[in-house]
Amino acid sequence: MHRVRSYRVILIFLSLLPFLARGQEINYDSLLQRIDTVENPVYKPVISFSYGVLDYFGDVQNSFLSPVIGNNAMAVNLATYVDRQHYFVGNFNFLLGNLSGNAYDHSDVSRNLNFRTSLTSIGANVEYRFAPFIKKEALVRPYLSLGASILNFNAKGDLTDGNGQTYYYWQDGSIRDTPESSPGDAQFLYRDYTYETDLRDREQEEFGLGDYSQTALAVPLTLGAHFRISDRAFFSLGVSYYYALTDMLDNVAYEGTSIQGSKGNDSFFYSHLSLHFDLFSDPTTRTVDLLYADVEFDELLFDDEDGDFVLDIADRCPATPYGIEVDSTGCPLDMDLDGVPDYLDDEPYSELDAWVDEHGVTITEEEFDEAMSRRDNAMPRDEVEEYMSIISGEYRPNTEVSIPEKFQAFDADGNGELSLEELMQAIDQYFDLQQDLDVDEIRQLNDFFFSQ
16 A cells, blocks of 8 residues: 555656656846846837728717717827826827708608718817826726817708709608609609709808807717737727717707707717727837946957958958958958958969069069169068968968867867857857856957957
8 A cells, every 4th residue: 555655646746746857947148138128218109090981960960879880981090198197198099070960750741851961170188098097008007087178060961862852741651752742643752862962052142051160179088998919919999979169960959940949059979999009119128238237348340341341350451442252361362372361353264373563474583683672662561472382382371360179169260260150059059058168268268269
């Protein structure tokens, strides 16, 4: 019995080994990079686009109202914080859409009315997102806003059909071409829902009324919720109630119109879906590279003054004319190895070890010595070195620093120098646990690279 229990304990321990080993793994990314939070990022306006429906409330309104059925409308909004604590957001918006209403009354046929108006609104409001109680990073953030806007409208009615016949509503619910009280047969008509009659002009021409402005103020109140997509994007669902400071949106008012309406101003709802994009604000976090973070690099080490794509620190010919093809050391190509670069060589295919002049043209040794004897000035150092290397059989002073023995394994190409690529490969192998080096040896390797 005790043996069975011992086996069970061993099996449980073995099953947990992968999880224990995983807990000991080192996150090397955290050693190479650090993510810092920006304390005071610059927030810039957020742009949003919304689409929804308008529903009218007034004297001439539809018998059925729904937040998802109505007249189409769209809006554009710019938002930005208006306080240092980022509790309140200022919105500047433009709304474009249509409002319409159709009222039917079989008992009083004079109350069978309809209208349609184009609607534009330019406004601003202040929005509260319940900060600091709900964080900005929350998946869902409710909000409410209150503001003011300017409305422009132009009510029109569908009073005649396509042939110009006036609609007359009868108590049986039909539409005829003559009043119900008129004798004789009446022809049935059907609405074409073309709003052809300007209702304010009709009031002025037929009744001497309609002297009202088609521009009015409104007070919008909005309730909704924002849903986070990412740090730079979110969408929202909301309902805006616009209380207009006019009773003339449908051309039916308590005073000033031929058809008297009830007391009170008109209003409408805007139910919408919005998409918000923060395209211009500064990032809230930044990534800091920790590798060599404590080393102050000289920017001159990474310059390429002659533009030959070989850094000055490794360029053996730092003043190469622009556009000249160079080798891996930054020196112009010399295909015949006569010491005169190809772009200055008048004889680009001289024989190997031939004596040449300053233009790369083959001459005799006697001519070379004669040219040297006629020089008024001393031979430049580079020509002396070239001459000595020729007459001494590829003689070249050894002024290079030798690679320490413990680092020679990193010289992959065996050229006696430690290149930047070889240094970075050694560091990568260290972090991948492929090199038996400690931190001090890595620093020594780095110091040797810059001492070359």
